[in-house]
Amino acid sequence: MDDKIKGLFPITQASAACGLSRSTLMRMEEKGLLTPAYIAPKSGRRYYDNHNISRILQVQQFQSMGFSPEETASYFTKGGDAAELLAILEDKLNLLQRNVEELRIRAITSPDVSVQIMTLPETVCCTRRYIGLTAQEKYDAMYNFFHECIENGYVLSQEPLFVINERTDYLEGRIAAEPYPFRVCVPVHPESAPESAVRFPSCKALSVLFYGDYSRIDEAWLRLGREAKERGLVPAALPRIIGIVASYTGREIDPGRYCSRIVMPVAEQLF
Numbered sequence: 572m573d574d575k576i577k578g579l580f581p582i583t584q585a586s587a588a589c590g591l592s593r594s595t596l597m598r599m600e601e602k603g604l605l606t607p608a609y610i611a612p613k614s615g616r617r618y619y620d621n622h623n624i625s626r627i628l629q630v631q632q633f634q635s636m637g638f639s640p641e642e643t644a645s646y647f648t649k650g651g652d653a654a655e656l657l658a659i660l661e662d663k664l665n666l667l668q669r670n671v672e673e674l675r676i677r678a679i680t681s682p683d684v685s686v687q688i689m690t691l692p693e694t695v696c697c698t699r700r701y702i703g704l705t706a707q708e709k710y711d712a713m714y715n716f717f718h719e720c721i722e723n724g725y726v727l728s729q730e731p732l733f734v735i736n737e738r739t740d741y742l743e744g745r746i747a748a749e750p751y752p753f754r755v756c757v758p759v760h761p762e763s764a765p766e767s768a769v770r771f772p773s774c775k776a777l778s779v780l781f782y783g784d785y786s787r788i789d790e791a792w793l794r795l796g797r798e799a800k801e802r803g804l805v806p807a808a809l810p811r812i813i814g815i816v817a818s819y820t821g822r823e824i825d826p827g828r829y830c831s832r833i834v835m836p837v838a839e840q841l842f
Contacts, residue, residue, distance in 0.1 A: 575609055579618035582607075589627045596627065602640040604630050604647075636660060684791060685780045686798050691834060693773040694730055695764045696756035704750040706785035709734055710818060716755045717819065725765065728758035733813040741796035742806070746789045756811075776834040777804055784826040788833075795833050808836040 586593050596617070599605040605627060608620040619627075626647070633643040638656060646656055669692075697720050701712040713732055720727065737752040759768060777799055781791040795810070814820070816830040 573611075576611075576618045579608055579620055580624070582617045582619070585617075585619040585624060585627070588624055589631065591627070591631075599627065599630060603644050604640060637663060684782075684794060686794065687778050687780070688837075689776055689778045689834070691771075691774050691776050691836065692730070694728070694756075694758050694771045695761045695768050696758050696771065697725060697765065697767065698735075698754050698756050698769050700752055700754050702750050702752050704748075706788060708750075709753060709755075709812075712753075713755045713814075714819060717757055720757045720759070723765075725757075726760040726763045728760055730758035731813050731815055732757055732817075732819065733811045735809050735811050737809055739806075741792040741810075742799060744793065744796055746792060774807065774836045775839055776836045777802070778832050778834045780830070780832050782828070782830050784829055785831075788831075791831075791833050795835060799835060799837075804835070804837045806835050807838045810835045 580588070582593050582596060586596055589596075596605065600607070600617075605623065607617040608623055609618040610616070611618070630643055633646065633656070636656075638659065642656060642659060646653060649655070697716075699712070699716045699719075701708075703709055703712065713734065717732065733756050735754040735756060737754075738747070740747040756769075756771075759765075761770075777795065779791050779795045779798070781787070798804075799806070811832075811834050813832040813834060814829075815832060816824060816828060818824070818826070818829070
């Protein structure tokens, strides 16, 4: 036996030990995730040592966590520094928690208005300013601008669309009957956002979550104003309406299951 392969495992043994196919080990090598302990010059046969087997198992573990080959490779090239992978995984966990919360909201069958302090995520949006009053006017503006963003080839984010309302009447315990300016916001991927896109930083906000069509939306606005006054909260920015489940999300959606948030950003130092 060649002394160079003494104590090493041929690819059949290595793949069997890890429960993988030979072709999978070859793909790991192609992606820079694995380097055999020895490759026979003439035959090209691969041989692996204990360290290789352990690395293969670690690669499998990272893959099960959802890391890409590039992310996994970076762990080894950085000498086992896991800080970057941890940050990536925490971001995924936060996203998963948000998704669970959204589905929990969608699954409610006996909806009621709920109020809470929440954290709005950072969002990059294409925006367009309009003037109107009714829910239909806002929907038409949102639908048309959303369509325009798609035509322009923007890469859309999975964040829900929202409208920023230039109004303060709700803080005074009244609902004005005159049209007012509002801004439609279509979230896009930050990496490919156009130069005209606007970044809305993460912030704390007072939220009123309500269900159903928009016939009772004025009640939700007044509730937001009362809660802000009772809690002594001062707006840090204009309020938004976020369409979690709305008419734009599908023709099949029962209007009784529409779900919206009216949120008022508030100063961080108040918490």
